[in-house]
Amino acid sequence: MLNTVQPLHYDRPAPVRPPAPERLTDPIIATRYRGLSLTSHFQPIFSIAHGRAVGYEGLIRAQHADGTAEPPAALLAMPRNGHECLELDRTCRTLHVHNFARQATGQAWLFLNLNSQYLVSEQPDIGFTRNLLQASGIPAHRLVIEIIESEVSDHAQLKRFISHFRQLGCLIAIDDFGAGHSNFDRIWDLEPDIVKIDRRLIQDAGNSRRVERILTGMVSLLHEAGSLVVVEGVESEHEALVAIAANADMVQGFYFAKPQAHINASQNFATTFDSLLRGQQWKSVKRNADLQHYVREIEGLFRQAVANFASSQQVEQSSGVLFSDPRTVRCYLLNEAGYQVSRNVYAPHYQQQLNARFAPLLCGDNANWSHRHYHYRALKQPGVIQISRPYLSVADSRMCITVSQTVKVGGTLYVFCCDLDWQEQ
Template sequence: MTTDTLMPITVTDLHEIIETGAIVTHFQPQVSLKRKAVIGLEALSRGFDGASGEIIPPSVLFGLASDPETRLALDRVCRTRAAESFAALHRRDKSVMLSMNIDAACISEDTRGSNHLLKLIKRCDISPNNVIIEIIESRCEDMDALLEFVRFYRKKNFLIALDDVGAGFSNLDRIPLLKPDVLKLDRSLISGVNEQFHKLEVARSFVQMANRLGCLVLAEGVETSEETMCLLANGIDVFQGFFFARPAPGLDAVPGMADKVDALAEKHRHNRTRRIAEEKRLFSSYDLTILTMCQGLSETPSRGLNQALTQFIDQHEGVECVYVLDMKGRQVSDTLCDPLKLKKSKRFLYEPARVGADHSLKEYFLPIQAGLEKFTTDPYISLASGNLCTTISRVFYHKCCGRHLILCTDMSREDMACGL
């Protein structure tokens, strides 16, 4: 039944739903591709109209709960139905987690110390170790009460997830305060991530932060295999979304999902193996190109450096920009770029550096200063061209002036938009 044909319900109907516990719990799997298993189930609540037999979507259900008392009562009955529905599975399989949404607007000084969730979980004989409390912190009006809530339930061995991360006006400063065990990346960030480098970089930043903080990243709202493969290649292993399964009542295995997971895991293994081999061949060709350029520059008089660099761009496909630094990180040549690859629409952002520019803090210079002969950066957006590139820096001896210099070469890496 769609929301377009749903008979309107009133606040009176809502109170009857709460009093009778007319809530249906649907579960959506949370899938680990590397483990090839469902590791968790998110409980999603829907109302049930006994008279019509219609399912009432959560947007309608919670939209009617405008006052704090009604919102708290609805939140608690939803938790109760979720725990009771999950208890049967927990008795059979102690490895699967239950993710429960908590309305952060209900966490306040008035509810502090009620321990409602703890009592519920104990009554249903569910181990707290198997429960993830999902919180959307942006809805919280009492931060002190929320922090106390999180501290209390973490001590009781519950896990804490921060939901809708990356959506709207998420307050990232709350992450160090709540210290979540799970970061759930919002669908708005996941949608089309395989085609949008800027979205991917934001997702990567959350993965890097999570790795340092010791928490897990879950991609929510995954709808395509391409999104899944892209995120898997960039450090995300746990997924939830329509691509794997829609929310549904019951706890039975989703038909065909195991085959889908196996196929994706095999595809990932194949892609990574192929990519590693391609990277090896690509960087071998880069090394040969850079070595050839360095050998040519070593015999080139200082006044002829710019002309030689221009010739290198013409001769070597994939070279976007080249420039030469001294061993202090100062630029001693112009930055020569392939004019066909410069982003003319963003010249105020992306401008090739000039002679005398200081590169001493750049990622491609510091390893050379530390003693390496050659260094290759991760892909990034070049400030010279505005394109995705990899910078390779290499020391060479300039015979004409009798000193060591550093050749820096920006190689086009548009093939790395998703890192597959």
């Protein structure tokens, strides 16, 4: 059975004393709200590297007297004004903190959603969270305040509340990033400790290599900003592998664990994450093998082209042998400093596909590609064919692979390059 407390008051902290250590196994606490019984469920958040839960997100659950569930969205829509919204928000946070405190969770974080919109509009006493932590016995450094930054128009007031939580010792997380009107400038400004990627992004990335690359770039950018990254909504092994490939720090979702009232901190997920990491390594090996296989058939033609250029010093004439392969897009020559010293020589079958919208970029004369991996890797390993990873070509805004190799002519070192069209699988 649930321990039931009276509806909570909002002008002072809930009068619940910290539980004694021997009461950690007591039944969870519930409270009443408009005829509903409210209690807490907790969903684990896992560190990929550690293979274990490092935090738990508190989620509200509501039931009618007959035991039927009230959807959380319907519950959160019940308040009629900002003050009532804040009261319900505080009720949920109070329940989560005390239910979390009654369970054995080690040093794990408690992630609490905070309705920042009404926190700003109602401007309540900012001592509520401090008093709640003191009453529960949970140290502030174990509390992660989740904020949806796009909900708040008064950005200055939001920053003041965030500053207050930081002074308490809490961590700050931005929730649902990548949805709606999320902006990276808010990340630079708010400097969150953790950013939670919206579940829709991992779902889309699981179905699209293009979105998967976007996710990877987003995670990298957030890391550069100094934030750890949680990927939410992971519901399949494939999505878990995508999150790992994107270099996320933590994952959360039904694939690992559903929200439960009772936290099982002793449950071992190390085997699950070991298997996922091995799977990701296998995927990386397979992708590299697929790339090598994609290029293997053209390597012989490319060696002929390089040999022809070494003897004739004519890029256009030497490129002709490569154009028998329908994947060939263009050939060009770079000097040792990375400058393009020949015009782009396009395959005849590709000429018709040239997009006039990118005309300012189609001419590569005197462009400098020294920052490109196909140039500096070729110089690092003279005479060895280099194969780039798929990337977006600035010449025509299409995905391509570049095959390159150094060639010495009359004592001068050049890098002969050939771009191949890359169609996403």
